[in-house]
Amino acid sequence: MWVSRVLWLARTAALLRRRLLVAPGCPRPATTAYSASADPSRVRALVYEHHGHPAKVVELKNLELPAVGGSDVHVKMLAAPINPSDINMIQGNYGLLPKLPAVGGNEGVGQVVAVGSSVTGVKPGDWVIPAAAGLGTWRTEAVFNEEALIAVPSDIPLQSAATLSVNPCTAYRMLTDFEQLQPGDSVIQNASNSGVGQAVIQIARALGLRTINVVRDRPDIQTLTNKLKNLGAEHIITEEELRKPETKSLFKDVPQPRLALNCVGGRSSTELLRHLAPGGTMVTYGGMAKQPIIASVSQLIFKDLKLRGFWLSQWKKDHSPASLYRGAFNITTLPKRKMLRGEVTCSRSQ
Ligand SMILES: NC(=O)c1ccc[n+]([C@@H]2O[C@H](COP(=O)([O-])OP(=O)(O)OC[C@H]3O[C@@H](n4cnc5c(N)ncnc54)[C@H](OP(=O)(O)O)[C@@H]3O)[C@@H](O)[C@H]2O)c1
Structure with a gap:
């Protein structure tokens, strides 16, 4: 819009x-x-x-x-x-x-x-x-x-x-900051057709990650499926399909995801958790359904799943040049930079 x-x-x-x-x-x-x-x-x-x-x-x-x-x-x-x-x-x-x-x-x-x-x-x-x-x-x-x-x-x-500073940055940070994923690993997300979701698909593809993309059903679902596939989505399934037991067969082909990205909350997020690999992380960044997240006790105890949140505004605050400079000054970067400059100067003059 x-x-x-x-x-x-x-x-x-x-x-x-x-x-x-x-x-x-x-x-x-x-x-x-x-x-x-x-x-x-x-x-x-x-x-x-x-x-x-x-x-x-x-x-x-x-x-x-x-x-x-x-x-x-x-x-x-x-x-x-x-x-x-x-x-x-x-x-x-x-x-x-x-x-x-x-x-x-x-x-x-x-x-x-x-x-x-x-x-x-x-x-x-x-x-x-x-x-x-x-x-x-x-x-x-x-x-x-x-x-x-x-x-x-x-x-x-x-x-x-004009749309660079929020959604693609959110997608990139969530894909890289919570789990150490390797090419071939998979990620599951809901609201996959959202601005963030589309950025996740494209960045994940560029990183060699495989995506399982959950969307809400609609009359023209094939049009949406084609659009997301063109962006690099591997699997696209509806919320209803995600709830069916046969969805488990998907994981014969794709490794179980260690990262889930939740934009919705409510039942949709409970379903994402059900498909996460043991020890995996679900990162919540939106609450479109305005419903709380319900995680079963067994998922937390026996699968040791982690529930995390992400807010780009806070990330930007924590990583602003001013806050990074404060941290750097107190620790080691500044002396190191000086030393490096010295080394470069030395090698040039030799
Ligand atoms: N935490 C952060 O740092 C951060 C950063 C960026 C964005 N966000 C948040 O992420 C969310 C998405 O942002 P966006 O710009 O990507 O939005 P967007 O492009 O407008 O997409 C909205 C998405 O939400 C889905 N949706 C809407 N109502 C829903 C409901 N009741 N149940 C399930 N799904 C529903 C839509 O699905 P349909 O197409 O089926 O309607 C669509 O996929 C917003 O809440 C935004 O504030 C958070």
Whole structure:
């Protein structure tokens, strides 16, 4: 789903209520600001002042663009999608909530228009994506701090760049951080047609992993099956098929998975657990069914299954350049780097 739809909805709602306003005196959200500009109407944004149903609380507003400071980057947004977490954030049901009023949108890609005097990481023309959640990407232009952005190649498809920072990263981390999988090992997941699920299929394929992909049944299931197979999915089964005893025969062909990725919860997650290999891990990253996870006592005792959770926003926080630098400085990386530089210099001069 793309932001143009929200823009349209908000524009319609705003026009109906005749409330297309310049945001006066909005306090500064985390990484941007509303201040004086020669042409304030240039910047349009989808803003919410209260949590609630997105169609009711999100409004299209004209915002003022702040001046570009030394470490700032002026960005023109090129594309921004609507992710389920954007909706949860507006509703107020998310683990991380920006200060209100806030601009919606956590993902997107923009092009650098201008940079401050101390910016070295990006230059005008570069494409950039948010480094962390909460940036507020549903706007036409913004001034962000350099640290809030990551440069990406500008020769990849626009839609891929705009959706790079959440789902593919989630898929990659979950495939690599919980179990030491080798080529030929298998992974089972539900909601396999979701954005994350499709990224899991493609990255798993690139890593040589075999995927068992569970989807909800639908009249055109063959169309979905073909689409996922084209992405690299090996097996596609419906939730109903997963519950049947004969599904066990699948594991004559594929090794039992040591990793299950759960986007759904409820009965679907119980079924994933039933097919995990002893000692395996189920990683929960979504709760689409809004049902708790039920694991049988015997699965925990006799199979020693592990239940873990993953949240990309926390991962990014824990691995931000600032937190990595703090850790590195206290331990050994900095002296090692110095030593390595010394060695390189030595060998060059010989
Ligand atoms: N923890 C993290 O770091 C992290 C990162 C990224 C995403 N997420 C979460 O992962 C979830 C998926 O995100 P996405 O962007 O991939 O979503 P998406 O592309 O919109 O896909 C949603 C998926 O959920 C399924 N679904 C919806 N309602 C369901 C229900 N009641 N029971 C079972 N399945 C249901 C859909 O299946 P149908 O096609 O059958 O409707 C579809 O496969 C969201 O909850 C999102 O917040 C978490």
